[in-house]
Amino acid sequence: MLTQLKGGRVIDPAHNRDAVGDVYLENGRIVDAPEGREPDEVHNVSGKIVMAGAIDVHSHIAGTNVTLGRQLMPELPLMASAEGQPILPSSAAWGSYATGIRYAEMGYTTVIEPAMIPTHAIQAHKEMASIPIIDVAGLVILGNDDYTLNLLRTGNVKSDELKDYVAWTLMHSKALGLKVINAGGSEAFKFNARTFDLDEQVPEYGVTSRGIVEAMQQAIADLGVPHPPHVHTNNLGIAGNVDTAVATLEATQAHPIHLAHIQFYGYGKEGDKGFSSGAPRLMEAINKNKKATVDVGQVMFGQTVTISGDVLRQFTARAANPKKWVINQADGNGTGIVPYNYKKKSFVNALQWAIGLEIFLLAEDPWRVLFSTDHPNGALFVRYPEIFHLLMDKNERLRWFDRLPEASRQVSGLAGISRELTLSELAIITRAAPAKVLGLTDRGHLAPGAIADVAVYTDQKNKTKMFSAADLVFKSGKLVVRNGNVVDVSWGRCYHVDPGFDRQIENRVRSFYETYYGADPSWFGVTPTVSDRPDRFATIPCAS
């Protein structure tokens, strides 16, 4: 069936397109304007905005850690509010099903779960398979596991074996890429460390955090995995940590790197309160390291729960609100779940909010500064439209800014920034750039051949309203949302890489798990039957 989206303003920054025109869909793909054929279905979208379906590069939507968060805080959806208004109706709103529905209503068609635990990949994939409509992919966590650390033990770098181990892990967990969370820090926590810096050594193993990240960058580059290592660096959330972020950006210039939720590293320690915006300095470093991409991890005021494999950081930040927390000391990274309420009246929270926006607005190259809230850590994903509004409307920003504590306003540079993101720039940070960074070349744009994931919005001044409910959303060519409501619950696919490895690694890993865990690695190997849909998985090719 040939479908025509007729006469909309088509915004496709991957092809420098921002003009009124038509978009054609057929057999799940975008196609050229056909000659001499009438479309079977025409949607008149004149006056509307037409974009590719949005892609979320970093959102915790599935897996052991997220479900541990659900177990700790089933009341989260009922406590979450925007401007004091509750925004989610029930505990089920945090379940898999509601996640896919709400994402689709906002025009999102692909979401990346950034923290699969290798030994728990089956749960992550089962959860992802129960999320309707959207396509998904998972990033698998390495860097605090004893197998990796043993390979990187001082003076014992067997780079080929690490490469094989990374490839095996990606294959075994059906992951799209690699996540590294506070490299070495979680292992150090197991030896009772309470802080861990870039050049500190992991007890017993001797390797530094810097050494782990560099080795992972090398392995991913050698394997030709399209998505660079997705790194959560040390010292998250600590005043003065902009030094760590800048040092990490300087240390990692040899190969591409993606730094996650960079807002949480944008902190200086100037001023009376020892906490200040490090955004200008951070952005200078990001603007300089052209091989680095980041996502922002914007904070919004309201109740949330922080979920992180950075167990050391979560432990030191365990002063929770409400007062309950989980520290899960597990194989590899472990997890910390700490409820948190970002308060507009808090000096620090207000500044965090402003720092995130500063990062977006000081980015010279929006292709390298991607949108995220690190859902649910900075804010729930249902808050995205409000953030788009803040980025695109200076007056809206000032309206919020004026209500912040005076102390925060005085030390923030946000009010002095008059930039407003254009629709094209928004399409870059929410579509084109995530697709590019992830190596998902068939999406994030509207050229013929691309997957027919398309979102249509009513252009209006109130961007919160505009992006809360898409007029139309097509997923793989199928109309799934009309007037902000899901009209057809379809099921998406899961993308992963399979770079290949020397089969000897399988025996080594099996012997390691049998000896130390009494476990058989086949137990946590993800096979296509993890979902009951036969075409669930698709492989993204690697360069080598």
Place this chain on the structure above:
Amino acid sequence: MDSTLQRAADLLAQARFPVFGGLFTDVNGAAAALALAQKLGGVVDHAASEGMSRAARVMRETGSTPASFGEVRNRADTIVLIGDSPRARDPELLEKLFPAKALPRPGDNARELVVVGAKKGKTPAGLRTTEIDGKTALPELVASLGAAIRELPFEIRDAALAKKILSTGKRLRESAFAVFVYDPAEIEEPVLHTVLEAVRHLVKTTRAATLSLAAPGNGEGVNLCSTWTCGLPVRTSFAGETPENNMWAFETERLLKSGEADALVWIDALDGADAAPPTRAFRGISSVVLSSKPVKAGRDDVVVEVGAAVADHDAAVYLPPIAGIGEVKATSADASKPTVADVLNKIGTLIDAKRAA
């Protein structure tokens, strides 16, 4: 088979408030049961949910401090075993927790076992073991140990026992990684709180954690599946506009006794574990029984023979060694027997067809 499933669909389509109990099944079976319960406005519960419910309540009130099985066996220097159930449930438990070969662990203490409130049992040879027992009840022993850890006074008449508790408190403060092992089905909620608070006191300076024994019958797997599906654990009702969890109200036995539930779907289909049916099950209530074993059901009940997960078909279930859901290959695959998921999904389709007609 088709006529059996049609009878099951007819029976359930009429139900006002069905309860899905037992749920000794794999994760796919749990997902199918949740989907059908949602469709029918029923309840999901698990036959071993008592302990899980206690743990869930404590979790919701104050959180938790779990350690994975792998971390405990590789890195704990002091393991405190509470109650009889852990060793009764797994006679090899201590051998697994004190392996000959382990990963690098913190501190240089020799590894040590403390047994609290348990009958004399087998302990690994050569392992230094302290038994804290006697006539004192388990809650009091744990409370006293909690006080000793915090260097607070406690009252134990037996002077020798009091001395042991005192020195154990000291050892735990000096441990590099102390882990408390228990079965939440055996110990009461206040004791769970006491243990958690002891851990939270210890972690101010050192490392400590809990290892809660997994519920039988893939209880954790089913509970996790319920949580990611609808945001809530088992003992959840889908009768209202939004799902509602209530550990007391939505317990199978109570719903049957009180007559609130008017239909029962009983699922018992795991290799190596039997879900004991509720006392008055299959009597005076319409039942659909999915079982991999012979069943004594009532005349009007619908009984569907299904494969046993892990034996007859590959199955995703909770596996303690990896502290999570893994997939186990069938020992002697028998494709002639349907899975719980197959059967429940088909019943769901038949109910849809009936409603559409």
